[in-house]
Amino acid sequence: MSDWLVLVLAMLGACAVVVVITLVRHRTAAEDEDPSETPDVIEYMTMWIGVIYAIVLGLAIAGVWEARNTAQDHVQTEAQALHEISERVRVYPPDVRDRIRGDVDAYVGHVVHTEWRRMADDGQLTDRGAELLQTVRADVTDYRPKNDFEAQAYQPLLDQLATADQARNSRADSTGATMPPVVWWGLLTGALITIGMVFALQIRRTRRELILAGLFSATIAFMLFLIWDFDAPYSRGIAVTAEPFLSMFPNVTG
Numbered sequence: 001m002s003d004w005l006v007l008v009l010a011m012l013g014a015c016a017v018v019v020v021i022t023l024v025r026h027r028t029a030a031e032d033e034d035p036s037e038t039p040d041v042i043e044y045m046t047m048w049i050g051v052i053y054a055i056v057l058g059l060a061i062a063g064v065w066e067a068r069n070t071a072q073d074h075v076q077t078e079a080q081a082l083h084e085i086s087e088r089v090r091v092y093p094p095d096v097r098d099r100i101r102g103d104v105d106a107y108v109g110h111v112v113h114t115e116w117r118r119m120a121d122d123g124q125l126t127d128r129g130a131e132l133l134q135t136v137r138a139d140v141t142d143y144r145p146k147n148d149f150e151a152q153a154y155q156p157l158l159d160q161l162a163t164a165d166q167a168r169n170s171r172a173d174s175t176g177a178t179m180p181p182v183v184w185w186g187l188l189t190g191a192l193i194t195i196g197m198v199f200a201l202q203i204r205r206t207r208r209e210l211i212l213a214g215l216f217s218a219t220i221a222f223m224l225f226l227i228w229d230f231d232a233p234y235s236r237g238i239a240v241t242a243e244p245f246l247s248m249f250p251n252v253t254g
Contacts, residue, residue, distance in 0.1 A: 012218075013221070045197070046197040046198075049193060049194055049197055050194055050197070053190045053191070053193075053194045056186070056187070056190060057187070057220075057223050057224075057227075060179065060183065060187060060227050061223065061226055061227055061230070063178065063179070064178050064179060064226075064227055064230035064231050065230055067174065067178040067230070067233060068230050068233045068238075068240060070174065071171070071174040071233035071234065071240045072233075072240045074167050074170040074171045074174060075167075075171060075240060075241075075242065075244050075245070076244045077163060077164075077167040077170075078163075078164050078167035078168055078171065078244075078245075079108075079244035079245045079247075079248050079249075080244070080248070081160045081161070081163040081164035081167060082104050082107070082108060082136075082160075082164050082245075082248075082249075083248040083249070084156075084160045085100065085104055085136070085140070085157055085160050085161060085164070086100070086101050086104050086105075086249075088153050088156060088157055088160070089101065089140075089153075089157065091149055091150055091153045092143065092150060092153075093146075096139075096143055099139055100136065100139045100140060103132065103135050103136045103139055104136055104249075105249060105251060105252055106132055106135075107129065107132040107133055107135075107136055108245050108249045108252050109249075109252040110126070110128060110129055110132055111129055111242065111245060112242045112245050112246065112252055113252075114126060114128070114129075115128075115129045116234070116242050119171075119175050119234045119235070120234050120235040120239070121235070123175040123176050123232075123234075123235070124172075124175065125168070125171070125172045125175070129168075130168075133164070133165065133168060136161065137161055137165070140157050140158065140161055141158065141161075174233055174234075175233070175234055176232075177231050177232055178230075178231050178232075178233075179227065179231050187224060187227065188224070191220050191221075191224060194220065195216070195217050195220065198213050198216065198217075
């Protein structure tokens with residue numbers, strides 16, 4: 001099922017629940033009930049509950065959005081470091097240079113075409129990817145520079161290799177969910193309480209109040225969907241992409 005279809009169904013479901021509960025409550029209400037006589041304390045509590053929940057939603061969205069951007073930065077850093085390795089080895093002999101570039105291309109191709117799907121489906125990196133990066137490491141570290149010019153390029157290559165390895169580990173750490181389950185329970189419980197306070201205000205069955213109550217509930221459903229979608233940076237609708245790898249290594253796009 002598409003993520004956007006889930007969003008539409010969730011928003012429609014929230015609106016439908018509010019409308020149905022309002023209609024049922026209106027039919028079962030006592031004849032002498034006056035909806036306009038809502039105690040001031042209930043209105044005060046409803047206002048503060050709404051404000052507090054809005055702050056919590058804002059913090060949650062900011063948190064998952066920052067986590068998504070951080071995950072994208074890890075991908076950019078890893079791709080840039082590997083690109084630097086491919087470019088800097090041009091000072092090495094042709095056979096060494098071509099071997100290192102070939103192994104870098106093999107690693108990038110595996111990440112783009114195989115490991116990315118594994119991250120999206122299982123939230124894990126592949127052992128094969130680690131082996132291919134280790135091959136690149138062996139290519140770089142095992143070569144002994146023949147002159148000062150090659151020696152000057154050797155340490156920067158090691159630094160870029162360490163950067164790529166660190167970025168890969170960071171990418172592995174960011175494949176899982178950002179929000180812990182207890183936070184989700186708090187968000188869902190807060191949504192129920194916030195929407196429930198709408199009925200505490202004794203809304204009537206007028207078209208205007210039903211529309212506003214439905215839109216209010218749909219907005220909360222939309223915000224929760226955004227948090228859920230951003231919570232898995234590599235596997236849902238607005239996910240981190242492998243575009244940095246593809247742009248820097250166009251020969252592995254096939």
